[in-house]
Amino acid sequence: MRRKGSTRDRLLSRLVQVAFVGVLLTLWYLATAKWGVSHLLLPNPVRVYDELKDVLGSGEFIPDLRVTLTELAIAFALSSISGVTLGYLLSRSQYAIRVFEPLLAGVYSIPIILFLPLYVLFFGLGPASKIALGTTISFFPIVLNTIAGFGYVDRIYIVAARAMGASDYQLFRWVLLPAALPVILTGLRMGFIVALLSILGSETIASLAGLGHRIVHLAEAMETARMFAYIAFVVVIAASLNVIVTMLEARGRR
Amino acid sequence: MLQVSAEARDIVPPARSRVLTRTLRRHPGIARLAAIAALFVLWEIAARYWVDPMFLSPPSRVIGSLAAVFRTNGVPAALQITFWELAVAFVISVASGLAIGLAVGLSRFSRVSFMPIILLLYGTPQITILPLFILYFGIGPASKIAFGVSHGIFPIIVTIVAGVQNIKPILLTSARSMGASKWQIFRWVIFPHMIPSFFAGMRLGMTGVLLGVLLAELYVSTAGIGYFTTLFTQNFDPTKLLGLISVLAAMAIVLNEIVRRAEVHFGRWRAE
Numbered sequence: 001m002r003r004k005g006s007t008r009d010r011l012l013s014r015l016v017q018v019a020f021v022g023v024l025l026t027l028w029y030l031a032t033a034k035w036g037v038s039h040l041l042l043p044n045p046v047r048v049y050d051e052l053k054d055v056l057g058s059g060e061f062i063p064d065l066r067v068t069l070t071e072l073a074i075a076f077a078l079s080s081i082s083g084v085t086l087g088y089l090l091s092r093s094q095y096a097i098r099v100f101e102p103l104l105a106g107v108y109s110i111p112i113i114l115f116l117p118l119y120v121l122f123f124g125l126g127p128a129s130k131i132a133l134g135t136t137i138s139f140f141p142i143v144l145n146t147i148a149g150f151g152y153v154d155r156i157y158i159v160a161a162r163a164m165g166a167s168d169y170q171l172f173r174w175v176l177l178p179a180a181l182p183v184i185l186t187g188l189r190m191g192f193i194v195a196l197l198s199i200l201g202s203e204t205i206a207s208l209a210g211l212g213h214r215i216v217h218l219a220e221a222m223e224t225a226r227m228f229a230y231i232a233f234v235v236v237i238a239a240s241l242n243v244i245v246t247m248l249e250a251r252g253r254r
Numbered sequence: 255m256l257q258v259s260a261e262a263r264d265i266v267p268p269a270r271s272r273v274l275t276r277t278l279r280r281h282p283g284i285a286r287l288a289a290i291a292a293l294f295v296l297w298e299i300a301a302r303y304w305v306d307p308m309f310l311s312p313p314s315r316v317i318g319s320l321a322a323v324f325r326t327n328g329v330p331a332a333l334q335i336t337f338w339e340l341a342v343a344f345v346i347s348v349a350s351g352l353a354i355g356l357a358v359g360l361s362r363f364s365r366v367s368f369m370p371i372i373l374l375l376y377g378t379p380q381i382t383i384l385p386l387f388i389l390y391f392g393i394g395p396a397s398k399i400a401f402g403v404s405h406g407i408f409p410i411i412v413t414i415v416a417g418v419q420n421i422k423p424i425l426l427t428s429a430r431s432m433g434a435s436k437w438q439i440f441r442w443v444i445f446p447h448m449i450p451s452f453f454a455g456m457r458l459g460m461t462g463v464l465l466g467v468l469l470a471e472l473y474v475s476t477a478g479i480g481y482f483t484t485l486f487t488q489n490f491d492p493t494k495l496l497g498l499i500s501v502l503a504a505m506a507i508v509l510n511e512i513v514r515r516a517e518v519h520f521g522r523w524r525a526e
Contacts, residue, residue: 013367020371041389098282099289109510110503111464116472117483117495122309201381205473206484212381219385227385234382242377 043225052229061233067210068199071127075134075195080188083139087146087184097151101144108140113201120206130202130210137198138191145187149180185249192245196238211237311493316500323497332478333501336471339395340509343402343463348456351407355414355455360444365415372415376408380466384473393477398470405466409458417451418444453517460513464506 025045031037032044039047055061090096116133123129153176161175203212211234218227278285294313301312311319324330358368384401391397421444429443471479479502486495 009363010366013363016367017371020368095279095282095285099285103286103289106507109461109507109514111461111468111506113465113468113472114499114502114506117487118492118499121487121490121492121495197379197381200379201469204381204384205469205480215382216385219389224389231382231386235378238379238382239377 040222040224043228047225048228048232051226052232055226055229055233061211061214061230064209064211064214065237067127068203068212071130071134071199071210072196075131075199076138076192078131078135079138079191079195080142082135083142083187083191084146084184087143088150090143091147091150094151097147101147101151104140104144104147108144112137112140113198116202116205119202125206125208127209130199130207133202134195134199138195141190141194142184142187145190146180146184149183149187150176153179182253185252189245189249193242196241200234200238307492308490309492311496315493316496319493319497320501323494323501326482326494329482329498332482333505335395336398336467336479336502337505339398339402339467339471340463340505342395343399343406343467344460344509346399346403347406347410347459347463350403351410351455351459352414352452354407355411356418358411359415359418360440365419369415372408372411376412380404381469384470387470388474393474397474398467398478401470402463402466405469406459406463409462410455413451413455413458414448417448417455420451421447449520450517453513453520457510457513457517460509464509468502468506 028042028045032039032042090100115136119129119132123132157175157179158171161171166175200212203210204216207213211230215227215230215234218230298312298314301310358364358372387397387401391400425443426439429439472483474480475484482498483495486498
């Protein structure tokens with residue numbers, strides 16, 4: 001009886017979700033088509049859809065997407081290599097962990113986006129300042145999770161492996177790495193996501209190219225419908241990247 | 255042991271006095287301060303001798319310039335406005351996040367229905383719609399507060415819902431079997447259980463609010479903080495830029511620390 005009730009509940013909540021989205025879309029449509037909300041503030045959903053088709057069909061998004069993804073790839077490569085290496089080195093000594101972990105965690109709690117004007121001063125408006133910011137921001141979750149992963153492996157395992165005569169390499173390969181990997185992968189996923197967000201953010205604030213720049217450019221040109229189309233495009237890109245890294249993390253954990 | 259030998263390597267070489275070694279060993283905080291000091295010395299040396307003064311200025315000069323930054327016309331007002339934006343955005347985030355979190359979390363049905371929508375919104379990069387906030391709310395404080403709330407509210411909702419959800423069913427069952435009313439269950443079972451997650455949510459919310467408000471502040475380059483960071487950047491005036499950034503960073507650290515302390519303080523009973 002309970003099971004029956006819960007299936008009906010699930011159906012009902014799906015219905016509520018669909019209705020929620022449906023009501024939002026209808027309100028959006030009515031507001032623009034019937035109630036005279038300015039199309040500069042809120043474009044008609046049908047027009048947004050047309051613009052989206054145009055953006056995707058003409059391939060206009062490709063240069064901006066390439067800029068953003070290149071920045072993301074470089075920033076993530078830099079931060080994951082430096083973060084995992086430094087995290088591993090620090091985690092080799094409990095003392096180093098006690099000295100440096102609070103320091104890194106403290107810096108992590110500052111909104112690092114504040115450094116963006118400084119990076120623009122150092123590296124200019126081009127991709128370099130975005131890469132620098134993305135690297136800095138994603139470095140912290142990666143290094144902290146690497147320390148957490150390697151630093152808090154249960155001592156019993158290490159002692160047992162040593163007692164059975166494991167070499168340094170064997171200890172690393174068969175004990176430390178498997179124990180630390182899930183935590184490190186979580187750090188890498190978090191780092192990837194914040195790198196993406198900070199790169200989009202810094203493109204929005206000060207840049208010459210990239211998806212964030214394109215959205216701001218369209219906003220300033222008051223081409224709201226096309227801007228909405230680009231926003232939808234970026235949201236889908238971000239969501240799919242998110243799904244991909246989450247899947248990779250789940251696979252790596254096994 | 256791998257661990258022990260690695261530890262021994264980090265300690266100051268034996269030539270130094272044993273007392274120093276032992277003090278450092280017992281108090282990692284001192285070593286941490288030394289590391290920070292070393293970084294500042296490195297920065298000072300780099301800025302003085304290696305880097306073009308157009309791009310980087312030494313910390314000594316930055317600290318000296320703080321007074322000049324505050325004397326710059328409009329900077330104190332901009333900082334004050336930013337502080338108020340942070341405060342208002344935080345209060346709105348906490349109040350509405352709590353209300354929505356309770357409304358969604360307290361019934362299983364609404365949780366199953368609305369949680370996916372909230373998580374979906376939480377997962378979208380709000381930074382892409384920052385220009386929309388400016389379009390709707392103007393370049394004044396309203397858009398920054400709204401953008402701060404858009405970043406701060408979701409972590410609060412999610413932690414509140416998780417906090418309500420994680421109550422052991424046995425506690426609810428036993429309260430009900432002893433004849434507690436709905437209100438009594440909320441007041442004496444759910445409410446005390448929510449407190450730790452409420453403060454955890456407040457901490458995450460503060461991080462979000464800081465990010466949102468500062469992003470919007472930096473984005474608008476015709477008024478407020480963003481105007482001055484752009485101005486100092488374009489004038490190649492790293493001293494004032496670093497001064498302004500340090501003031502903002504200090505503001506962020508203090509606000510973060512307040513909510514973190516509150517979280518530790520109010521979350522303690524659960525650990526015991």
